[in-house]
Structures are given as C-alpha cells and as structure tokens.
Amino acid sequence: MKSHNIVRKSLLSVAVAAASLNAGVVAAAQIEEIIVTTQKRAQSLQDVPISVSAFSGSFIEKAQIADAKAMAMLTPGVSGDTDDSFLDSMNVRGISTNDFGVGAEASIGVYQDGIYLGRTGGALSSFFDLEMVEVVKGPQGTLFGRNASAGAISITTARPTDEQSGSLDFGLGEDGYTEFTGVMNLPINDQWTSRAAVYMHQKDGWVTNINDGKQVGAIDNLAARYTLAYNNDNVAATLMMEYEDRQGPPTVYQVFDADDTGFPWFSTDAGQREFSSDVPSDDLVDEGNIWGVTLNVEVDLGDGYSLTSITGLRGHNYHYMEDFDGEDQFIFNYEQTQKQDYFSQEFRLDKETDAVSWFVGASWYKEEIETRFNQTYDEDTMCVTYGASYAASYAAAYGEEFDSEYFLSEVTDCATYYEYNGYGSEYGPGIGTRNDSVDIDAEYDGWGVYGDATWTITDDIDLSLGARYTKDNRDFGQKFGGDDRNYLWYSFPFFSSDFIRGDGQWTNTSVRGALNYRLNDDVSTYLSYSTGYKAGGFNTLFVLFPEDVDIDDIDGEDAVALGGAPESFDKEEVTNIELGLKGQFWDGQMQVNASVYRYEFDGMQSGYYVGSRYSVANIGDAEGSGVELDLRVLPTDNLDIYLGLAWADTELTNPDAGFCEPADCQGAQIPGTVDFSGALVATYTVPMDNGDLAITLETFHQDEAPGFGIFDKDPLMADGFTTTNLRVGYDSAEDWSMTLWVNNITDEFYYKGVAGSDANIGAHYFGFSEPRRVGVDIGWKF
Template identity: 35%
Template sequence: MNISRLKQPIIASVLGLSAFSPTLLAAVIEEVIVTVQKREQTLQEVPVAVSAFEGDMMAKMGIGDVRGLVDLTPGFNGKTEDSFIDALAIRGIGTNDFGIGGDPSVAIFQDGIWAGRNGGVQMAFYDLARAEVVKGPQSTLFGRNAIAGGINILSNKPVDEFEGNISLTIAEYGEIEAVGTVNLPLTDSLYFRGSAYWSEADGWLDNTVDGKELGEKELSSTRLALRYAGDEVDAVFRLTYEDREQAPSVYWTPTNGLPEDKVASDLSGEGFDRGEILTVTANITWDLAENYTLVSTTGYKTYDFDYLEDFDGTALYVNNYGQSQEVDYFSQEFRLNYDGGGDITWFAGASIYRETVDATFTNAYNEDHLCIAIIETDEGGGAAGCDDPVFEAYWEDDIDPADILTDKAEVNINELESDGWSVYGDVTWQATADLDITIGGRYTVDNKEMKTQVLDSGGALGNTFSWEFYTDGFVEDDDSWSEFTPRIAANYMVNEDIGLYANYSKGYKTGGYSTFGIANDGTFEFGGQLEAGMPLAFEPEETDSYEVGAKTKLLDGSLHLNVAYFFYTYTDLQLIIFESGSQLVKNLGEAENQGIEMDAHWTPGENWDIRAAFAWQDSEITEEIEEGDGSKGNHLPMAPEVSGSLIATYNQPVSGGNMFYTVQYVYQDEMFGGTGNFDLAKVDAWDQVDLRLGYESDDEWSLTLWATNIFEEEYFERGWENADEDDTAGFGLLNSLVWPAKPRTIGLTLDMSF
C-alpha cells in the first residue's frame, strides 16, 4: 500500500495497542439512528449499505462539506476541490456531464430537499445532526435520479433548551475558520436556532507562469431556523444563505515538465469559482389519527454560479473554460406513514418539482496558441501559429493574419425548464418474529424543455472548439420520460446481534439534452450558420442492482461490523464524447460492477474508539463505448479497485478533562479518469496520514492541535481524458490530472460550548 518506513510504525502501534489490550474493558457502542427508510431506525436494522456520520464527529474530523465524506465512505470516490460534482461516483456510477441538460447520478439531499446540481451542492457543513451515505440505487426511497446512491444531510433542529457554541480554527496557508451557534427557547413550544460560518485561506500551489499561489478561498454562510413543537404538529422552518468565492480547478500535465506540486497556468489568479445560494425549507409533521403521521417537505432554492478555469493546463492560452448560470428550484412532497406496532408498517407519498436554469458557457482562447496546440497533439508539432504553412496544410485553408484573434470566446447560451412528479410507496411485513420483507416502488415522470443558441465567434477559425457552426437565435426541443422503479428487501435476524439482509433495486436516471450538442443533418458549411436543428436528446440510463449483507454486533456490543456484497448491470450510460465538433452526451456502452464493502466501529476498551472502512470493487465495461475504441474490458472511471480508511482514537482521562490522540489513515488504489483507462489521466495509488492531539475540558471547552498529510504524500484528486492514450488527436487538449494534494498543514482549533 505504498506505506513508507515512517508510516508503518504509526499504523502498527495503533492497531497493536488496540488489538492487544486484554486488561481494558470493552465499551458498548451507542446505537446510531438513521432515517433513510423514511422512519427512524437503528443503523443495524436497515437492509441496505449505509455509512452514517454524526455531526459532532464530522466537526471534530474537519469534514467541511460533502467532499469530506469521500475518503471515509467505502465505495464513494472522486472528490473535487471545485463546485462541480461531475467526479463524484458511488460504486463506480457517476456522470462526467458538467452541463445543465442532464442530472447528477449521486443525489444529494439536505433536510429532505434535493440539493441541486453543479454550483449549488457543495455547501458548507456546520451545525449538522448527521450525514447518511446510502449506496446503491435509491430511486424508490429518494427519487430524483438517485441511480448511484443518495446522501442525506440533516441539520440540527431547534430544541427547548438554551445552547451555544463557538469554534475557531487557525492553520497554515492563512486558513481561518469560525463557527457560531445559538439555540433559544422563545416559548414552551417555539424555539429559535441560528448558526453562522466563515472561513478564508490563502493559496498554496505554485504557478510557475507568474509566481502566484493558487488555492485561495473565502466563504460565509448563515442558517436560521424556527421550530414549533406542539402536541400534534412539529414544524421546522429554515433559511440558509451562502456566499462562496474560491479558486477553480487547476490541471497538471507532464508536458509542462514540472514536478507534481507545481502547475503552469496562463489564467493563474484570474480564475474564479463563485456561488451565491439561498435555500428556504419547511419540514412539517402532523400526528393524525392513532398510528398515522403526515409529513410535508417544502423547498425553494435559488443560486447564481460563475466559474472560470484554465482547462488546457498549460502556459498557452488554449482553452479557458467559463460557465455562468442562474438556477431556481422548487419542490413539494407529502408522505403518509403508518406504524401500528404490528406486523405491517408502510408509507406512501407524492412529490412534484420545477427547475429553471439559465446558463452561458464559454471556451476562450488565443487563436495562434490554439493552432500551435492542435498541431502539437494532432500532427506532432511544428506550427508557429494559425498562418503557419504547417497549420494551413492541416486546416486545408489559407489563413489571413488580419483575421487572427488573440482573445476570442466561443459562446453558447442554454435555457432549461424541467418539471416532474412521482408517486411512491413502501411496505414492510414482519413475516415472522425474525424475518421482515419490504416491497416498494416509485413511478416517476420528468419533463424537460431545452433551448440552445450558439453565437458566431468569428476570427480566423470560426467556431471550432465545441461547435462547427452557429445558430440564428435559439433552437429548442422538449421531451418526457417516465419509469417505474421497484425495490424488494428481506432482513433476517439470526439473533439479537446478527442480521442478514438481501435486496434488489432498479436504478434509473432520466433522459435529457446535451448542453453542447445540436442534432443536425450535417448540411451546413463548416463554420457557417446552421439552418435547422434541435438540442441533442439522450435517453435514460438504468441499473439492476443486487446486494446481500450482514450487520452485526459482536464482542458484547463493543464491535459493530457491517459487510455488504453488491453486483449490478449498467446500461445506456450517459457519457460525454467528442464528435462533430461538439462535446455530446450520448447513451453509450454497458458495464457491470461487483464489490465488497465493510464498515467497522470498535471500542476495545473504555478509552479506545476505532473506525475502519474498506471497499473492493471490480468494474468492467462490457460493451464498447464507441465502436473500436478498445474500452471493452476496461474499468469504470472513478472506481478504484481498493480503497479504505482507519480512524483510531485513544482517550486519556486527566485532571479536569480528557486528552485524546487520533490517527487517520486513508488509502486509495489507482483510479482512472475516463473509460479509455489512459495512464496519462490515471491517478496512481496513494495514502495519507493525519494526526490530532487534543484536550477536552470538563468545563465544556476543547483545544485540538492537528496536522494533515504529515508525510507530504504527492498525489492528484482525479484525472480527465481529453486526448487518446498518447496525448494525441486531442484537438489541442491533453490528458490531465486535477489538483495536486495539499502539502502538510498544521492547525489549531478551539471549541467552546455554553
């Protein structure tokens, strides 16, 4: 596992001390309550693979947003530093579509509301009760295209007692973070809770083009909540506002001849990743007649997202990619739950949503620089600019030097309107004292209307990067898709400490439109106006998923060990390909995956707490993505064969409080950036060790000294395939790796409750 000689003693000492301490008294683990099946159950009761993280734990471990869950969740991969989620994948299912015409494969919900798409999902974690990562298709339970799985994030509710908390963190690279929460009971049944979050950091990654450091960020967020807790009604109203400005993704290519901790970007500090997000939610529960509960979940989310990055990853001005969008989203759901304490428990519900997205996409470049890059990738080099005879021969046209633009933008404008509805239900039958059988299903209807306009960029080359034409105003199309997605599960309790389960579920993600694609008959002059066309539609993708597992409480309740085996087939994958001058999303290929996942929580003594996660998966593309491309037999992207983590904490009681010592270890096997499995876009295997040393006072304050990546491991988050395996035929773009790992960072956190 690429563990250096320095790392081995640390890991061995933690495991050795925990495994060989017979004099220590084992501590019983407190049950974790989850709500993934629309009712409160213990984690050990749910017949599906779930990784649950309590709010206090996430705060202590420095998990700042959904990306922080990736390393600690078996089978969850593809974290990213920017505001996109096009790299996130659960069990190898994700989407590389960074446009607006499709939907994410990993469905993220906060307080019951779909959290949205790129630019609106990566909201800060603070004052949370819990985060639940549910793996495998969750169309029945979560809906809204949860084909890979669902992430359920739950904020703390206002309570009937006064509470307050403040936290302050300072760290290297100018990092400062402050969080404050106050809870106020206003009357016997009305409570208020308010939280505020703020953080900033300087850059830390050297850009060799101008000497600037990249990676800076500034983020502020506020959440206000009001709760009415009556005899029959419990209602929580929340308003959350977040303002984020940070660095965009940066790309590293070996052609720059730089070490892995430096990049070359012509854009440098001029890039940005900005978001302004407002979310309003209402969660209302009515206790109706005996045994019946009605739940209403209402959400409204609106946000602006602006983004600009140097996508080509070189010092030349070849492709600075920009995206600007405005999003409005509304949803309403009603659910009726029945639990009479007998053999039958069920729920049934209905939901609607409406979403509008207005977006502008830009590929900006210097035409001479692009011509140099095109000849480098497609012809082996030799051009000095667009009017060079080498390029003119390639282009099969003479170039007038007067037409060459040094700052040019190819722009397309998209307007998307989506709406849909679904009805769903789930019933659990206690067949015997030890056997529960659950049957559920959801019927979903989605409607989309897409409008696309491609502007004429002019210059010597015309529209070349994502388009071979421009349009006279908008072209448009609309379509509808519907599907029924069933689920069946069985849960058998061997005894009070061992449960076995099996389930089948159908995964579904609705169809949509290529943000950068227009269907046409090809009867247009290259670079000219398209006379007729419409946005290019793609159909839904589907999976059939099977899972068996065991959830156990062993060693007198001091060890919770959960193991799952899964297998699925995956058809009509929605993938971006480069074709006819456009980055098109099409239904391509088939794949399958199988794997084993393990979660363990062990308290071998009253002073020890050990958590471990492990995943092995064996994915395979079973039908070529494109005919003759050699992808058959390859692994799915963002699906490393092996990944795992270990968090071990030793608590030492001292006068007036407790000292704690924590080591965190994360390992990830090699991970491919695309279906071609190209080495130049592959992340090599890596591991990282973090340490925490802290004091918790009996007077409700704590101080923690922490260090991340203490051995300065060099690795990348992910890779992207833009060219072929040899970095050729990429139309000026190279295969690249994204965001080098942040070097060792040392910080101090003070936390006070009152």
C-alpha cells in the first residue's frame, strides 16, 4: 500500500539525469542511485566520466516523448526536433550534418538494444514500453563506434520479467489525439519468459494549407513488439521482434521573404500555423514501415568473464513527399522513396575484478539501400522564376533598378522569356510538368575492433583507456533520369544511360581516456579526452566530371559518356576535451552534474546550397565549446525540482576555399547551433489517503539558431522559444492512475527552422510549433 507514503511518480520522478524517484518512506527525501550502461556495463550515473542524460521508460511515456528526435526538447544541448523522419537536422552541441541524402549518415548515432539505427526512414521508430533512453554528448568513437561524432542516443527496450503482469494506458486529447499502449508480461516456466507490447498513436492535422483548406500534421502510427527471454545459471538470451507502420507529416514551408528571388508575386501572407501548397494536402506524407529482429546472448564464462553476442536484422520501406517552394503556384515538389536492409553482428568479451574492468570486442555490418529522389517542376514556371532572378541580378550589376512589373507583363512562359532576351519568336512554350530523378543503388559494409579498460589506481582514482579501429566500405551507384524538355535543365543538365558507380574506403582509430577522481564519497571530478569519426560518403544528387568537361557546357548529354563519377567527400574527425563534476550534496537531497568541453573538427561534413544545387562536402575545420549543467534538488519531502542548462559556442575556423570565400564565412556559427537552452521541471506531491496527487510544471527554452545550410556571419535565424506544460496526476494505491495535462499552456508559436532563398524560392520557415492541447491519460496496472 502506498497510502501515507511520499511516493513521487511525476515526470521528474522517473527520469534519470532528470532522474528517477520512487522513494517510499524516508525521514528526509534523498535522490537514489541511477544505473546506466553507457560504458557497456551497469554503473551508477555518478561514476561515469561522460556527459549523459538518461530517462526511464516511464518518464518517456508520461512526457509523451514520441521518438528519438523528440528528446531534443528534454535535453539541453540537443536540438533539431523537426516534424519529419529525417535525421539530418539533429544537433548535439552545435553539430549536425544537414545531409538528407543516403550517401552518408547523420552525426548523431541512434542505437536500440545495441543495434545501429542511424538511417532516415528507419531510425525514428516510436517510443513505447522502454526500459531506458540515454543521451550521450560528445564524440563516442570508442564506446559506440562509427557515425557518433557528435553524440549518441541509446535506447533500451523493456525486458521480460519473472512475474506475470500487464498494463493498459490510454490517452485522449484535443485535435483527435489518441494514444494507447498495452503490455503483457508472461512467464512461461522457470527459464523462459515473454513480453508483448502494442502501441497506437493518432492525431489530427493542425497546420492549414490555405490552398485547399485542409489540415496537415496528422499522425497514425501502429506498432507491436514481442520479446522472448531465456535464463539459466550461465546463459541469458533475449530475442526481440518488432514491426511498425508509421504515417506522419512531412516538413511544410512558409515563405516570408521573396526579395532575393526576383519573383515578387510570391505570397508571404500566410498566418500562424498556415502554409500554401499546390500539392493536395492528402498527398503530403512521411510514411513507411519498419521491422527489426535482435538477438542478445550473454554467457557467464566464470571467473569474472562473460561473452556477449548481439545480432541485428532490420529494414524499412519509406515514402516522403513535400512542396519545398512553400507556394500554391506549382514551382517544384520533392519526393523520396526508399528501401533498406541492414544486418550487424557484434561479439564482446568482458572481465570484471576489483582492480580492473575491461572489455574487447569486434563488430561487422552490411547495409543495402535503394532510393529514388524525384523533383517535379513546371518548365514554363522555371523560365519565369529564373528569368526574373537573372534579370534582377543583371540590373543590379549595372546599377539599374529592376522593373519587375514590366518584366512580368512581358514574360509569362519560356517562349516569351526567350523573346524578351532577344532570341526571337521561334521558341515555343515549355512542355509542362517535368520530372528529374536520381536512383540510388548502394551497398555499405564495415567492421571494427575495440577495447576499453578501467583501472582502480587508488581508492579515489580510476583511469579509463579505450580505442577502436574501424573500416567502412561504400559501393555507391546513381542513375540520373528525367523527362524530355524543351529548355531548362533544372536539377542537373545531364542524364545517365546506366548507373554511375563509385566506391570508397575510410578507416579510423578512435581513442578515449578519462581520469575520475573522487573528492569524497559523494563528489567526483573527471577529465576526459575522446575522439570520434564519421565515414566519408557520396553526394546523392550530383556527379563529378573530368577536368576537361565544363559543366556549364553540358546540355542534356549522357553523364556515362562524359566520364562522370559519383562525387565523394572524405571522413570527418573530431577531438573533445571535457572537465566534469558529479556530486550529491545536502545529505543526498541535491545532485549536481556539470561539464565544460571544447572540441575541434577536422574536415567537418556539412550540406549547403550552391544556387539551387544542394551539396555535401568537407567544408573545413570547426571548433566549439560549452558548459552543461544538470541540477536536481529535493527542497522538501514533497517538492522535486530539476534544472538543465546548456550553453554552446561554435565557429567555422578554416573554411575550404571551394565551399565559400573565407572572408565571408570564417568565424561563422555552425548552422543549428543553439547558444543557450534549458529545461525546468518542478513537481509537488500531495500524499492522500489512498494514493498521491502530483502537480508538475515543465518549462523548456531554446535560443534562436542559424538556419539550415546557412554559413554566414549574419545568418537568417530560426526562432527562439519558451514553452510550458502542466500535468496534474493522481496515482492510486489500487493500481490505476489519471493525469490531466495541458501542453504549450501559453500557445507559444515559433518556427523550428529557417532556410535562405535561391534563384526561384523565397526564404522560408519550416516546422511549426504545435498549438495548446488539453488531454487526459488513464492507466491501469494488473
């Protein structure tokens, strides 16, 4: 019975680093020990010399955290929570890649039960029935491996237990918000146990397409997971199988500035949570299905040795459609379809003694991916938009004022554009809707060997040293196609009669060292040095030609005949130095985790625009520094307060001359960097006769950030924001609970991102904040 006991089951009470509270009867409330597995073994969070924010599965459920990207709101120092399934916007300590193609991966690694998920379309499976989510900041080349140059998100699903139990959780709210999670844990016999979980999440759209009056933003996700576990004295094995069908919104765009386009009839009058698109709202989608099988086997070899095998098989099918120009006039639309199959195998040998704990391991992976990128546009519209842009730039070059009204009265299609420029009237109009496509057929594989050890040098000092060697191989093929056209080659001025293939190999040795010093039983400090690595890759949407081929002279030729090859970029590497403090004070009623860091990138990968062409390259060197703080305090037996703060400063220090004029972008902030972010969660618990009433207030803040793909000393900035949620919940001693919640109490409106203009698209916002929403959650355990 929980009556008369102070038991906190608030949002805060089940977080780790925002941490877990299930206290029972105590004379004075204390913060209990939190166990994490960041270093591949169970350790107290306070003993891990790494910056980690971790959250329990119960917290994830109560806070309505949908997937890995949604962790950005809760974790200061992490940003990039856009509405779509793309990982390129995810940002840790100011670092992201901004590559929506498939020639490389994101800078933050996403892992589930030890299996790498870091591919758009498959990484953002729904969060339900989880044990833990750990957000690890800074390069993790040794502990997590490839493609964790900025950090890692490690997800652990709930395991079967030896007690028969279950739970049903329902959520209902405004805008058709419906959520259901059902879990059944069923022991089979003394050695076999099983667990089944189902999840459903639906929500109506909440952003209006003013062109057809319909709402965009609807979600319809359905997922199931089954886990079978075997345990005896020496072997523990877990087989997990899951499937999810996902349907959600793509990114939608709202033009706010057309001054640079030469296309002055752009509409910029859409209101809050409104946009304009010529694509029917029902066709704007981000949808797919994800499946996965994971087998984890741990064998106790005796004498402190254990052997772990982690086998993963995953795949997804994905379809995406957006109207990138953000206008109700048909300019161009973007579509992507994708199929992926992925297999990985890892073996690890662990040894623990009082003096040293170590592990060594090896891993191998193979990925096959097929993707089609398709851009659809109208030839006549392109003639007008590009024509206006060119005419405006020519006028400016000669110090003249561009007469847009006269231009638009004379130029209405390709024929009138060429006549306007003095080519005569023999040119006909464009031939309507055109499609440019790129098909990708790629196979990636790689392997790595690693080791890590922690020595207890004295009672107060631990030393950790680790290293990982990685080799990545990529076989990349691209085939360019498109409809015939009379005039404009918009996406690329060529086609390819067959797949153009290229291959690349990249290797790296990542290392880490950490010295942990316990000042006393409650406080420790650490100094760490770590490196990280992300393999090189290929530009999805363009081709590299021999030096004797001038791309400006290409006009519809076969790229195969011209000797074209996939355009590659090199690996990026990062070094990070970090000083941290972890401690408990005030008789265990206050916990402080703080860190100061500085990193340097060599050959940082990033996406950027060159006119209308999107490219990914090693843009040069970059550096960043920052401070992070997690503070947890229990001022009274009834009040629980968590404060998380992060400050970051980044800059491009040595830009590549082929990327930009160094004078223009030297010292520019890295796009997506949030200078300051914070989270405040306070819970007041009122013990009652047959349960507990908990009132929780959550406030989250992010400063403004430089826009997507914009490297400039005075860039366009995405909005900063502060949003607040309220939850009032009753947790009954009879195993049921009810929580009334209001998300975004003040109905704060902001945009999650911004991108600049090019020759035919105005500067535009994307990612609209969700409106205030009221709802109720009801849970029952049995």
